[in-house]
Amino acid sequence: GQNIDQPTEMTATEGAIVQINCTYQTSGFNGLFWYQQHAGEAPTFLSYNVLDGLEEKGRFSSFLSRSKGYSYLLLKELQMKDSASYLCAVRRRGSQGNLIFGKGTKLSVKP
Amino acid sequence: NAGVMQNPRHLVRRRGQEARLRCSPMKGHSHVYWYRQLPEEGLKFMVYLQKENIIDESGMPKERFSAEFPKEGPSILRIQQVVRGDSAAYFCASSPQGGAEAFFGQGTRLTVV
Numbered sequence: 001g002q003n004i005d006q007p008t009e010m011t012a013t014e015g016a017i018v019q020i021n022c023t024y025q026t027s028g029f030n031g032l033f034w035y036q037q038h039a040g041e042a043p044t045f046l047s048y049n050v051l052d053g054l055e056e057k058g059r060f061s062s063f064l065s066r067s068k069g070y071s072y073l074l075l076k077e078l079q080m081k082d083s084a085s086y087l088c089a090v091r092r093r094g095s096q097g098n099l100i101f102g103k104g105t106k107l108s109v110k111p
Numbered sequence: 112n113a114g115v116m117q118n119p120r121h122l123v124r125r126r127g128q129e130a131r132l133r134c135s136p137m138k139g140h141s142h143v144y145w146y147r148q149l150p151e152e153g154l155k156f157m158v159y160l161q162k163e164n165i166i167d168e169s170g171m172p173k174e175r176f177s178a179e180f181p182k183e184g185p186s187i188l189r190i191q192q193v194v195r196g197d198s199a200a201y202f203c204a205s206s207p208q209g210g211a212e213a214f215f216g217q218g219t220r221l222t223v224v
Binding site: 041103 | 151155213
């Protein structure tokens with residue numbers, strides 16, 4: 001079967017750095033996605049990793065270790081608008097593109 | 112270029128009625144995915160469609176739920192004889208090809224009373 005775990009909630013301070021971890025167990029791994037979802041809004045794409053290593057995109061970076069079944073999303077220079085849920089999702093080989101989502105991590109950024 | 116459009120944004124149905132949720136993919140996208148999100152739960156895959164074809168419906172409940180993506184017009188997720196447990200947010204996503212980054216719509220929030 002498949003399982004994706006990420007912390008339920010996190011709190012951080014404006015201007016700080018926060019790391020949101022995601023561990024997964026799945027057969028036929030074929031890529032990991034991170035999405036941001038503000039309350040009542042659509043998930044928006046943040047990053048995609050299929051090979052080991054770090055992908056950097058502005059204030060956001062995502063890391064993947066396939067051997068450990070582990071990824072993290074790193075947010076730098078936190079802003080109040082970063083308060084949202086962050087969804088980790090895995091794609092399986094042969095799944096034709098559909099994603100398996102974790103329950104999401106609700107991040108609260110405090111002044 | 113408009114994003115993925117879903118309507119209605121909010122839908123209230125009485126138990127036993129039918130619910131029809133519509134999704135127009137982004138221009139140039141021919142792959143559509145439907146997901147359901149229950150409160151405090153993650154997004155759960157339901158069905159993956161291309162024009163006139165159901166590619167993967169492994170996440171669809173066996174009864175009362177159906178989906179289509181006709182040659183012309185939006186994709187439709189249809190729920191017959193709704194029950195309270197169907198209350199959820201239903202999101203549609205589209206991509207230009209299978210496996211590419213998927214763009215999500217704003218969702219339809221279904222409430223069954």
